[in-house]
Amino acid sequence: MTDIFDRAYGKYGVGAFNVFNAEQIHGVFRGASDSRLPIIVQITPVSRSYMNPKFLEGMITAAELVYESVDFSLHLDHGNVEHCRSAIESGFYNSVMIDSSREDFEKNISITSEIVKRAHDSNVAVEAELGILGGKEDDINMGSDSARYTDPDQAVEFVNRTCCDSLAVAVGTSHGAYKFKGESGLSFDVLKRIQSLLPRFPLVLHGASAVRGDEISRINNAGGKLKADAKGITNEDLLNAVRCGVTKINIATDMRLLWTRVQREFFRNSPELFDPVLPGKTYMDELANFVRRRCQSLVLSEP
Numbered sequence: 181m182t183d184i185f186d187r188a189y190g191k192y193g194v195g196a197f198n199v200f201n202a203e204q205i206h207g208v209f210r211g212a213s214d215s216r217l218p219i220i221v222q223i224t225p226v227s228r229s230y231m232n233p234k235f236l237e238g239m240i241t242a243a244e245l246v247y248e249s250v251d252f253s254l255h256l257d258h259g260n261v262e263h264c265r266s267a268i269e270s271g272f273y274n275s276v277m278i279d280s281s282r283e284d285f286e287k288n289i290s291i292t293s294e295i296v297k298r299a300h301d302s303n304v305a306v307e308a309e310l311g312i313l314g315g316k317e318d319d320i321n322m323g324s325d326s327a328r329y330t331d332p333d334q335a336v337e338f339v340n341r342t343c344c345d346s347l348a349v350a351v352g353t354s355h356g357a358y359k360f361k362g363e364s365g366l367s368f369d370v371l372k373r374i375q376s377l378l379p380r381f382p383l384v385l386h387g388a389s390a391v392r393g394d395e396i397s398r399i400n401n402a403g404g405k406l407k408a409d410a411k412g413i414t415n416e417d418l419l420n421a422v423r424c425g426v427t428k429i430n431i432a433t434d435m436r437l438l439w440t441r442v443q444r445e446f447f448r449n450s451p452e453l454f455d456p457v458l459p460g461k462t463y464m465d466e467l468a469n470f471v472r473r474r475c476q477s478l479v480l481s482e483p
């Protein structure tokens with residue numbers, strides 16, 4: 181993970197894609213192979229309990245054989261202490277995220293430091309979080325009132341005291357399909373200040389899905405009821421974030437929207453069919469295209 185960050189910093193954002201099943205693993209690895217760029221494959225605690233860790237590990241191992249050219253790192257997204265310990269002990273993960281961002285500053289430091297020590301002893305990297313992101317992801321639901329930007333001065337102290345390898349920052353994004361109200365967007369002032377205090381330190385942007393309007397319309401035209409204020413982050417903002425030190429770009433919602441659109445259109449267009457293989461194949465193809473385009477669109481200069 182740290183090697184991928186070193187190569188990418190200031191040149192391109194590394195797409196970090198959350199996977200929950202075989203179709204997503206195929207689509208993500210195929211897209212990465214076509215893009216010829218490194219990726220991060222993310223597994224959340226919900227995906228571990230949905231699929232069973234052994235199933236996930238088997239599928240990732242198979243993907244590694246099938247898509248042997250792919251340069252990837254396997255990451256646990258949004259773990260608590262137990263999830264991180266179990267992922268580190270499994271020997272399967274290159275990095276873990278310890279998410280104790282809702283604790284107070286000192287408690288966040290002490291929990292993160294304990295995980296960093298364990299992880300580094302096993303050659304596993306650690307992403308930590310400071311500040312609070314709004315929105316909903318898996319079983320975490322934070323109202324926008326609870327969201328809090330990362331304090332740049334605290335970020336320096338946090339990184340120095342915990343020795344974490346990357347830092348997830350709260351700078352205006354949120355998880356899910358409803359990210360911004362009105363004209364609100366990313367706070368580049370906060371991001372620039374963090375970068376100036378932590379030069380070359382890899383920052384992580386959670387909540388980085390684009391939530392494209394055409395996907396929302398297609399879902400709704402095929403029977404969905406997503407709300408009109410669904411909104412994500414623009415590519416221009418992502419590139420500006422990369423210029424400000426963001427090296428890892430987390431994406432889950434766009435993959436779910438794509439899945440929803442493919443399934444809804446398939447069953448609307450062929451109500452007489454009942455075959456998981458056909459929409460499954462379309463989803464893998466479209467996801468591979470999405471991942472390739474997404475990775476390539478995050479490049480500032482040739483890697």
Ligand code: 13P
Pocket residue numbers: 198257258317354355356357385386387388389390430431432433434
């Ligand atoms: P999105 O909801 O914008 O896809 O963000 C996903 C994420 O940050 C995973 O940790």
